[in-house]
Amino acid sequence: MPPFASNGRLRLLDIVFDAQTNGSRPLYSDGDLVSGRVVFKASGPLQLRAVRLAAHGAACVRCTGGQQQRYLHFDTCLLGGSEGTPLETLVMGHHELPFCFELPEGILASSFRGRYGDISYYVHVELQCQGRRTCSVQRQFFVVQHVDLSTPVLQSSVAAAGEKTVGIWKMSGPVSLSAKINRGGYCPGELLHIHAEVENCSSRLVIPQTSLCQKQTFLAHGRTLTYTHAVAAVRGESIPSGKREFWDGQPLPIPNVTPSVLDCNIIRVEYFLKVSVNIPGSTKLSVKLPLVLGTIPSQPCSSRTSSFSSQSRIALLQPLWTTLNLALRLQSLLPEPLEEPPSYSEVVTEDQRRLFLHRVELQEDANITCLPCPQEFFLQPPPLYSEVNRNPRTPVSNI
Structure with missing residues (x-):
């Protein structure tokens, strides 16, 4: 659409998007809020019946008879608009009317201009002045439908x-x-x-x-x-x-x-x-x-790194798990541990020891020859510990 031309007392009419900074294109995605201002300038008192704003977007094929698929349709009144409402009189100078609307989610397609068709989105503003005069302006904004490449x-x-x-x-x-x-x-x-x-x-x-x-x-x-x-x-x-x-x-x-x-x-x-x-x-x-x-x-780094690290930990722990499982299986096959042998004090009491010494003294007084074996036996510690074979079918090693 050609730029707005002055009409009577209306010298300027434009649409400014908040996302448009430093001359950049107003770029949005589905679910975003599109906000901005309708800017107009009057050279004298201006009477307005209504200020209407409409947003629309569609895919349009311009060949083979034409085809259209609509994505967005939004219509609102920024000023006046109802029947019987008195005219709004604006004084000479600069005026701004803010607007805001939300883009639908999941149904929009990215803006595109091709050889035989395009996908475009526009905001259209119309000023209905006194009588039947109307002034309008239209500005394009751009939509990008995000495509995730992490699949x-x-x-x-x-x-x-x-x-x-x-x-x-x-x-x-x-x-x-x-x-x-x-x-x-x-x-x-x-x-x-x-x-x-x-x-x-x-x-x-x-x-x-x-x-x-x-x-x-x-x-x-x-x-x-x-x-x-x-x-x-x-x-x-x-x-x-x-x-x-x-x-x-x-x-x-x-x-x-x-x-x-x-x-x-x-x-x-x-x-x-x-x-x-x-x-x-x-x-x-x-x-x-x-x-x-x-x-x-x-x-790919986060998912693959975590997956690789988990696999590495599993690989490092696998030999340990195998060793523990083998040890548990061998432990279940071994016989129960044997009890420790009794100590010397538990076998020979103090009374038995005194009685034995008394008998030895009597034999010495009677000049009776006594072999030292019994004395040495009682004075020596218990015999060495040896395992008792509880399973006669399995021989016990002497080691």
Whole structure:
């Protein structure tokens, strides 16, 4: 819409978003509050019947008869509006009317402008002046539907390979190509590292190149239109006949483009990496690696680190658990421990000892020869401890 032109005493009419700072675009996501001010300037007293604000957003296909899918519709009155309400008289000068509304969650698609259609969101303000005069202005704001790249599918590597025979009869030979990227999801501003191998067994000079392509798909009344173009590209060195070239992490900067739009019924925006080999006098040999451009970078470190650390702890504790289980099993097979043998004082009482000494004195007085064995026996400690075999079937070691 062209900029507002002065009409009578109204010299300025504009919409200013609070999220619009330093000339940046007003950017929001689903569930956010869109707030701002309606700014107008009068060169003299101005009588207003109503000031209405409407917000609307839709996906629109402009080809094959047109198709539309509505995402947002909001209408409110900032000033006046009801029947019988007297006119509001504004004095000369600068005036502002604040507004605020909430975006719905889970149904919005990212703002996009394509070749045959677009997804756009607008705020429209209309001033109903005295009589039938109306003045209006419309400003666009932008919505980004966040795409999380932390899903396991987008963190997995993507690979493809192809081969083509070039030439005729004895001069023919194959040209083979294999390519791989580390994961299937990236964010604008990141470096996409390409791993590729090109083997030229033909008689021609070939040139490898790769490009990040955007594919726009438009659906309307059962018909489909697609438009594909490259948004970034990188080129390799020429490969002569009989040679091979490797790309070990060839970087490709991802430009600031619209994230993938996958949740709209009539407009889809997809991306893929096209690795190709230019062959003079023949068609290209190409492979395509699909990928998703999102807004939330992948976070594999936290989950993978925790998983790795837990697995490492389990691996370190596994030998200890095995040893403890084995010790418990062996302990259950061993016989019960035997009781300790009695001490000397428990076997020979003090009275028995005195009686024995008294008998020895009597024998010495009667000149009766007495072997020292009994005396030595009673004066010596108990015999050495030896285990008693409680299970006669199992012999006991003497050790």
